[in-house]
Amino acid sequence: MLDTIAEIMAASSVVAALTGAGISAESGVPTFRGNEGLWAKFRPEDLASMEAFLANPKIVWEWYNWRRELMAGVLPNDGHRALAACESMFDRFTLITQNVDGLHAAAGSKQVIELHGNIHRNKCADCNRPVDSALQIDPRQIPTCGHCGGKIRPDVVWFGEMLDSAVTDEAFAAAEEAQVFLVVGTSALVHPAASLPLVAKRQGAILVEINPEDTPLTPLANYHISEKSGVFLPSLLSRITDVRATRKVKPS
Ligand code: OAD
Numbered sequence: 037m038l039d040t041i042a043e044i045m046a047a048s049s050v051v052a053a054l055t056g057a058g059i060s061a062e063s064g065v066p067t068f069r070g071n072e073g074l075w076a077k078f079r080p081e082d083l084a085s086m087e088a089f090l091a092n093p094k095i096v097w098e099w100y101n102w103r104r105e106l107m108a109g110v111l112p113n114d115g116h117r118a119l120a121a122c123e124s125m126f127d128r129f130t131l132i133t134q135n136v137d138g139l140h141a142a143a144g145s146k147q148v149i150e151l152h153g154n155i156h157r158n159k160c161a162d163c164n165r166p167v168d169s170a171l172q173i174d175p176r177q178i179p180t181c182g183h184c185g186g187k188i189r190p191d192v193v194w195f196g197e198m199l200d201s202a203v204t205d206e207a208f209a210a211a212e213e214a215q216v217f218l219v220v221g222t223s224a225l226v227h228p229a230a231s232l233p234l235v236a237k238r239q240g241a242i243l244v245e246i247n248p249e250d251t252p253l254t255p256l257a258n259y260h261i262s263e264k265s266g267v268f269l270p271s272l273l274s275r276i277t278d279v280r281a282t283r284k285v286k287p288s
Pocket residue numbers: 055056057058059061062067068069070073084134135152193194195220221222223224225226246247248249251263264265266
């Protein structure tokens with residue numbers, strides 16, 4: 037299957053990828069679902085919603101500070117690096133992520149569509165203005181916005197919140213145009229992110245899913261690779277490079 041996908045991608049110029057928590061799993065960032073996932077230990081509605089923040093901002097900030105500390109100590113892996121390298125391999129490569137960990141940028145990706153925000157940034161909970169991301173938050177004394185006095189919160193999308201429409205528009209446009217759409221390390225359960233592969237497929241893209249587990253998307257994928265992304269993606273890239281090199285030297 038590796039060879040077939042590499043052949044298709046070697047001949048493609050417009051490629052997009054959607055990533056989820058699974059791509060960062062090999063870096064040591066916990067995923068959300070499954071036995072070891074965050075949502076097996078914590079209730080999202082108690083920690084990742086505006087209702088939770090209004091009811092108990094201290095607990096919400098303690099949880100986000102814990103996750104920030106955890107993410108501060110991790111490094112991007114070969115999967116992130118392979119996707120960063122894709123930027124120079126195709127005429128157009130769009131990287132869309134549900135992750136808030138910033139590891140794609142840390143791996144060298146210059147353009148990342150972050151659907152669910154970025155945990156390292158702060159913003160005002162009332163007026164939405166961005167706030168200095170270097171600001172350390174003391175959960176017992178949450179700083180307030182210099183403009184409106186609202187409490188500072190992490191710049192991530194919480195349950196029940198809309199995604200930024202400019203960001204989703206860009207992601208859906210990329211899905212509509214892609215010749216190949218990679219779906220990497222996501223359970224494909226959370227919309228609108230999970231709709232992107234469906235839109236891409238409907239518009240004629242070849243869907244390639246890379247995930248050790250099956251997901252609701254698996255039956256629709258043209259190819260399902262049951263491997264870790266940090267293992268498969270580097271092999272795929274090196275195979276694409278081989279295919280292109282062979283084509284170039286092939287006598288016509
Ligand atoms: P999930 O935790 O739901 O799914 C992670 C997926 O990664 C699973 O399908 C795993 O099988 C797969 N996986 C694990 N290790 C992998 C590896 N090494 N290589 C490839 N795949 C691997 O995470 P997401 O799909 O990202 O939203 O979750 C979507 C959204 O739900 C998150 O962005 C978050 C969460 O609630 C918000 O916080 C708004």
